[in-house]
Amino acid sequence: MNEQNNEITISLGDMFAYFLHRWKLIVVVSLILMVGIGGFLIYRQYESIQNKYEDATYNQLTRDMTQEQLRSVDLYYTRYKTYQERIRENQFYADNSLYMKLDANNVGVLTEEYLVKTDYSGVMSSFSDVALDLNDYEKMANVLGSDLDARYVNELVSLYGSLGQDAYQIDTDKVGDVINGSIGNSYTGILTLRIIANTRSDCEELAKIADDAIREHEASLKGAGIMLEVSSLTTSYTERYDSGIAEYQRTKSEQGSQLVTDYYNFEQSAKSSMDEQERAVFNFMIEKEQEVKEKMHYFRYAAIGLVVGGLVIVIILAINYLFAPGVKTIEDAGNLTKEKGIGIIVQETKSRILLGKFFHSWAKKIEFHGVTQVAEEEALALVCDRLYNLCESRNTKKLFVASDADCTYTGRVLKQLIELLKAKGIEAGAGSPVSSLEALQNLRGSEAVVMALTIKNSLPNAVRDEYAICEENNIPVLGNFIIYPQT
Numbered sequence: 001m002n003e004q005n006n007e008i009t010i011s012l013g014d015m016f017a018y019f020l021h022r023w024k025l026i027v028v029v030s031l032i033l034m035v036g037i038g039g040f041l042i043y044r045q046y047e048s049i050q051n052k053y054e055d056a057t058y059n060q061l062t063r064d065m066t067q068e069q070l071r072s073v074d075l076y077y078t079r080y081k082t083y084q085e086r087i088r089e090n091q092f093y094a095d096n097s098l099y100m101k102l103d104a105n106n107v108g109v110l111t112e113e114y115l116v117k118t119d120y121s122g123v124m125s126s127f128s129d130v131a132l133d134l135n136d137y138e139k140m141a142n143v144l145g146s147d148l149d150a151r152y153v154n155e156l157v158s159l160y161g162s163l164g165q166d167a168y169q170i171d172t173d174k175v176g177d178v179i180n181g182s183i184g185n186s187y188t189g190i191l192t193l194r195i196i197a198n199t200r201s202d203c204e205e206l207a208k209i210a211d212d213a214i215r216e217h218e219a220s221l222k223g224a225g226i227m228l229e230v231s232s233l234t235t236s237y238t239e240r241y242d243s244g245i246a247e248y249q250r251t252k253s254e255q256g257s258q259l260v261t262d263y264y265n266f267e268q269s270a271k272s273s274m275d276e277q278e279r280a281v282f283n284f285m286i287e288k289e290q291e292v293k294e295k296m297h298y299f300r301y302a303a304i305g306l307v308v309g310g311l312v313i314v315i316i317l318a319i320n321y322l323f324a325p326g327v328k329t330i331e332d333a334g335n336l337t338k339e340k341g342i343g344i345i346v347q348e349t350k351s352r353i354l355l356g357k358f359f360h361s362w363a364k365k366i367e368f369h370g371v372t373q374v375a376e377e378e379a380l381a382l383v384c385d386r387l388y389n390l391c392e393s394r395n396t397k398k399l400f401v402a403s404d405a406d407c408t409y410t411g412r413v414l415k416q417l418i419e420l421l422k423a424k425g426i427e428a429g430a431g432s433p434v435s436s437l438e439a440l441q442n443l444r445g446s447e448a449v450v451m452a453l454t455i456k457n458s459l460p461n462a463v464r465d466e467y468a469i470c471e472e473n474n475i476p477v478l479g480n481f482i483i484y485p486q487t
Contacts, residue, residue, distance in 0.1 A: 013366045014329045018321050019314060020363035021349075021486065023356065026313050033309025034302055041301035061281050073281050076270040080286060083263040090256045097252075098148065099155040103198050104246035106239065110203035113233040114191040114214065116161065120226045124161045127191055131159060131217040136209055143205045144197070156196050157210060163189035191230065196245075200237060207235075326456045327463075329367075333453045333482050336460055337467075340479035342450065343383040347409050347486040348376050360486070367484075380413065383481050384420040387450060390478045391426055399478075400446035401430035402439075402470075404462035405454030409485040414452065434465045444473050451480035 019026065062070060094100055116123060134150060140157065141150040165185050193210050197203045218230045271279050327333050334341060349360040364373070374382065391399055399421065401414055414430040421428040429446070431439025443449060449470050453463060470477050 011329050011331070015318065015321050017363035017366040019317055020359045020366075022317060023359040026310060026317070029313040030306050030309035033312060034305035036305065037308055038298075038302040038305030041304060042298060045297060045301070061277075061284055065277055065281070069275070069278050070281075072274065073278050073285070076274070076282055077285050079266060079270070080263075080282075083259070083266060087256070087259050087263060090252075090259055094252065094256060096149040096152055097155060098144070098152045099245070100249055100252060102156075102196070102242075102245055102249075104242050104249065106198055107242040107245060108197050108200050108203050108237065108239050110195045110197075110200075110207050110235070110237045112193040112207055112211070112235045114161075114193070115229075115231050115233050116163065116187075116189050116191050117229040118163070118187050118227055119185060120221075120228070121163055121165075121185070121187055123187070123221065123226070123228060124163050124189060124191065126221065127161065127214065127217060128159050131213050132157065132210060133213075136213045139209050140206050143209070144202060157206060158194040159191070159210065159214075160194075161189050161191035163187040190233070196242075200239075203237060324456060325459055327453055327458045327460060328456060330455065330482060330484075333455065333458075333480070336463055337451060337453065337480045339451065339477060342386050342479045342481040343379055344374075344482045344484060345376060345379045345383060345413055346373060346484040349486040364486075380416055381420070384417055384424070387417075387421065387478065388424045388426060391448065394448060394476075394478075396447040397425070397427055398446045398448075399426055399428045400443045400449045400475075401428065401452050402433055402443065402449050402466045403430060403452035403454065403483075404432040404434055404459060404466065405452070405457040405483070407454050407457045407483075407485055410452070410454045410457065410483050413483050432462070432466075433469050434462050440469065443469065443475065446475060448478050449475050450478050452483055453480055454483045454485065456485070 065073075116127075132154070137153040137157075138150040140153045141148040144153075165187055191214075193207065193214070195203050195206045195210070197206065214230065218228060221228050270282065274282060321328070327336060330344065346364075349357075349364065387399065391397070401417065403410060403414060418428045418430060429439075429442040430452070431442060433440040433443045449466075451463065451466060467477065
């Protein structure tokens with residue numbers, strides 16, 4: 001073997017592949033630290049909020065204040081809560097109102113009229129107040145969108161009308177006899193259904209739901225003994241730009257903006273009119289009010305724990321990789337031996353998880369970039385055949401495989417290789433002549449030696465010592481082959 005230098009080359013690609021092969025360890029440690037670190041940060045935030053706004057803190061701040069100062073702070077705080085409530089109500093309405101969501105440039109209006117004949121003067125108010133209930137509004141909200149608030153559908157649907165007395169109803173046994181009969185009133189009027197939406201299809205869908213509700217209410221009134229007849233008259237549909245809707249939306253938006261402006265002006269004015277103690281208590285009360293509504297940062301702290309956990313395990317694996325004494329890459333093995341390479345036997349990676357197959361495949365592409373990969377059994381057969389050919393050319397019948405690696409996969413490969421060589425008539429043995437007397441004696445009884453280097457396991461110094469032992473005993477080295485476990 002040629003003289004070797006002591007320089008170590010670190011392959012970032014091989015290190016990255018080393019990480020990929022250990023993806024499950026990285027995931028497990030990251031999740032454990034996500035729970036540990038994230039849980040600690042969440043608990044610390046909770047404790048901080050509890051300690052910051054406990055009653056003892058308020059008592060400490062107000063200990064030296066006069067009653068007049070406390071009344072002043074309470075007055076400003078009451079005004080603050082009023083502003084906040086008005087702002088929340090205004091924002092809630094802006095977010096949920098269907099009237100505010102209408103496109104004023106393209107408003108569809110569907111109007112449907114019904115002729116109503118009855119003997120009860122309160123029928124119209126009954127239809128207006130009772131015919132459409134929350135169930136009907138929920139059906140309409142589902143037509144317009146699944147995430148809409150049904151309580152605002154009445155902004156788009158109107159049902160109204162009036163009755164006029166048009167005749168007397170006389171119930172008697174004979175004409176002109178009103179003494180033994182009864183006299184009743186007869187009423188006639190128009191019930192109007194008006195719907196606004198942005199599309200004709202929406203208007204028609206809502207009108208159908210409303211019409212079903214009107215017919216259902218008609219049946220209920222008839223069942224109660226009221227004489228009632230409701231018949232459809234006309235239906236019309238128009239589209240237009242509605243300046244009234246546009247002005248209403250603009251006014252509501254301006255009201256919301258003005259509320260926020262008034263609040264900030266109030267807050268600045270209040271703080272400027274208070275002394276330092278009053279401001280401290282006022283700020284404390286405001287922050288306490290806001291913190292009560294503030295959500296715990298569960299996701300943020302869990303993400304921090306996950307990232308920290310991932311970094312910690314990657315750093316540990318990197319240190320383990322850098323300080324591992326074994327031969328790290330195929331290139332390192334070639335630089336170390338300077339001998340003829342007979343072959344590379346790579347352990348097949350097995351994973352039942354699809355994600356594991358992906359990571360192992362990615363890692364192998366990095367590790368064996370530029371190297372032709374051969375299936376494990378085929379690679380073993382090729383190495384055996386080349387060794388047999390080398391032995392035949394040198395008329396060698398006794399071969400020793402020198403390997404210092406204490407690796408289960410290496411032991412299995414060497415056992416199979418020896419059996420294949422014996423089948424070809426080559427007496428073969430294997431072991432580490434550096435650490436085993438029996439292996440050293442077997443080497444001395446051999447006619448040739450081949451070196452087996454196990455990636456991430458064989459030690460450079462042990463390999464050099466094996467070459468030295470071969471030189472001491474004048475035993476030729478036919479070459480070397482590489483064993484690549486995939487754990």
